[in-house]
Amino acid sequence: MNVEHWGLAVAFVVLGPLLGALLAGLDRRLTARMQSRQGPPLLQPIYDVLKLFEKDTVVVTELQTLYLWGFLFFMVISGFILFLGSDLLLSLFALTVSGIFLCLAAYSTNSPYSNIGSSRELLLMMAYEPMLIIVALGFFLVADSFRVSDIVAGSPWQVVQLFGILLGFLFILTIKLRKSPFDLSSSHHGHQELVKGITTDLSGSDLALVEIGHWYENTILLGWLYLFFAPWGVALALPIALVLFFAEVLVDNTHARLKWATTLKATWVVTGLFGVTNLMLLPLIT
Amino acid sequence: MPLIALLIGFPLLAGLAILFAPTHARRADLVRWSVYGLGGATLALALSYFRMEPQFFALGEGVAGALDSAFLLGGIALSVYLLFACRRIKGREWYIPLLILAQTGLMLFAELAPEHPEVARQFYVDSFSILMALIVGLVGGLICLHAIRYMQDYQAHDLEVTDRRPAFFFMLFVFLGAMFGIVFSNHLPWLFFFWEVTTLCSFWLISYSGTDEAIRNGFRALGLNLIGGVAFAGAIVWLTHGPGLHTWELDQLIAAGSTLALIPAVLIAIAGLTKSAQLPFSSWLLGAMVAPTPVSALLHSSTMVKAGVFLLVKLSPVFHDTYAGLLLSLVGGVTFLVTSLAAVSQRNAKRVLAYSTIANLGLIVMCAGVGTATTIWAAILLILFHAVAKALLFLSVGTTEHLIGSRDIEDMEGLVYRRPVLAAMMLVGILGMFLAPFGMLLSKYTCFQAFLTMDVMPGDGILLAAILAFGSAPTLFFWSKWMGKLVAMPRRPNPIEAAIPRDEAIALFTLTLITYVACALFPLADWMFVQPYTEFLTGAGLIPLTDDRIPWETIAMMTAMLGGIFLLPLIFWLRPPRFAVVSGYLSGANVDGSASYRGAMGAEREVESRGYYLTGFIQEDLLVRRGLIGAAILMTLMLWSVNP
Known part of the structure; x- marks a missing residue:
């Protein structure tokens, strides 16, 4: 581990949310274009969050802010580990803990909408968790290490060896980004954008924390995607990762929402079919 | 060695004292002091063998002989007691007395053999068994402490349950002693005796309330654990009469490696699986939840079920590869x-x-x-x-x-x-x-x-x-x-x-x-x-x-x-954010905080929301039954794979 890695990790903490915000802004632009709308400016997510900080914050229980701090803290830790080039599996565990804290924040408000939102969020976590672990295991088998720096320096063929796992990862990426058909936990209520699944009872600076957390998450997920192509070098790997990332927007706009049972079954079947099979076949592909 | 003897013997004596304590208050005090004493003794043991290589202890010939006979007689007495308890079995539980007889028969066949292996070192201490002893002594002790008041409330709450608290605490302490026996015995037949004592305690404590459900669940626990007991006895018979390895010492068994020790190790593993409530034997642990909560905490989560995995981890070098x-x-x-x-x-x-x-x-x-x-x-x-x-x-x-x-x-x-x-x-x-x-x-x-x-x-x-x-x-x-x-x-x-x-x-x-x-x-x-x-x-x-x-x-x-x-x-505690507190969002005008709201037609509606249990998606019965069949097949394969 050297200065470069530390620099990258610190850069993530400072600039990660900005990149994530840009990704979110681009996402909204693309979505709008697909729906033949003009769409908001690229920096709209940042304007939104700045405005949220100006607003009054109302809470159901003061503890909900504490859980949101936990959410943000573990999100940052997860990304920090990833960009430091350290342990991928550990980064994944931190990401999971972070997700659980977000659910706790919503559970603590105890309104029926938050309740359903967080239960669904947990269901989705249960659905995608095995695949995420299998991604880490796949990298371990190819690079012989859970360390991100070893994976980045790995064989240029790793994306071929891990092709099934890449497909599985793209599948669950749709869930992680809360895109249709798997956006169960952020389904809107009524006809207003404000009341939305897990964030129903979060407002003002609390809601801003959640948004910032999601920006970090965008960057982390882009980082995971990048890892598959990383041995090819930044010039090639980053554009590919970005294209795949935004392919999710297309999926989002062309699919209707599924029910939770279908989501869970489909995800686990895909995990088994692409992920586990890929792991099993790995010794033959090397 | 004196500390080990103390740890095994002291709970038994404490149990007897508690059994014959004249009043409730006196008994509670005795339990408290025994718990503190036990905790102190365990800590003393942990300190005196701190980070040491495994230590083995050989008893004098006279003592060893006396203990041998005592454990043999104890084993027989235990079987007799269990057979006596079987007077209350019902139709489908006919196999339980058969298992008791089979197990006792196997043990006698091994122990009364004219040329059985000599055990040079009966007890041992290593850092793993110290950790187990600390769990038994400290966590187990604290659970007994918790039980004093819990059982008082339990009896006050449920007047139909006969108050058998003296015997209850006696059983808890006997159990603790037996657990110490399991983690320190290097002598397999002795270990087996302690093993059976825990089975007996578990059976008695699950049936404590005396309701039909409790008794049935107690017998289920007994029956399934006896399957493990028979397998364990089988392992001892193999080590006595079988070809190859002749030893009654646990460390010899582990050291023999997979070529020699695999068959008895697999048999003992089956005993471990039953004790640790693994599929296909898991059902007894669910049934055991009818017992008072301290019993569930002590036997069925933190100590007794750990005895099973304790042995498996001990034998793990044999299973390697x-x-x-x-x-x-x-x-x-x-x-x-x-x-x-x-x-x-x-x-x-x-x-x-x-x-x-x-x-x-x-x-x-x-x-x-x-x-x-x-x-x-x-x-x-x-x-x-x-x-x-x-x-x-x-x-x-x-x-x-x-x-x-x-x-x-x-x-x-x-x-x-x-x-x-x-x-x-x-x-x-x-x-x-x-x-x-x-x-x-x-x-x-x-x-x-x-x-x-x-x-x-x-x-x-x-x-x-x-x-x-x-x-x-x-x-x-x-x-x-x-x-x-x-x-x-x-x-x-x-x-x-x-x-x-x-x-x-x-x-x-x-x-x-x-x-x-x-x-x-x-x-x-x-x-x-x-x-x-x-x-x-x-x-x-x-x-x-x-x-x-x-x-x-x-x-x-x-x-x-x-x-x-x-x-x-x-x-957060030092600098809490100060935000306005409101009641949760209910999609209507909140009437009584977040408990009810004004819905359509102006009617007041109560709020109800529950957690997700996915009962449609996860059918417990079906799932467990499939797991049971799967695990049974795997276990049969495991037995078959060591076929000599």
């Missing part, structure tokens, strides 16, 4: 996966805890079957964390039950606001079980690494790793869901007035503290108890030397995370 070991791991894996899923569908807190206990034991069995230095390391840490965190959870559920009159998770809604201290202890237990950076997480981490580097047949490690990945997901779901209920803001003020009784409070606080310390100072626990043991095994050439230690930066990151969990609440 064999098909039998792989199949054993798969039995554990199937159990882990199936029971984790089944736990999602449970509302009854004790059943959730029971399923999660079986699941965790499954994880330990998976580790034991692989048998490398890292998996043994992970297994021992799992045993430690599970024992303390689960005892804490069981006891806090017990206390909660007496305070709110229910053990339904839905009724625990808002406990953080209604009973902050109790809820905090329960949360520490849950965090220690699956979230705390040093508990399960670390063990899972090493498991993944160890599974992927094992090499019995192609794809074996991947299969185990995939099972672990799929089984972890539901774990996350049901624990988080439970935490969500605890942290929920109650819709109506619903405080609990009654105070936590003193004995219960002492037990709960101490266990919370132990859980915290075990998590925070985990590297210390590792250095004190686990490393000396694995280093001895690698040094003796019993397990291969592998270089897959966890790197320091991983540990540093985990420390940062743990620090965050400590510091965030502290910062």
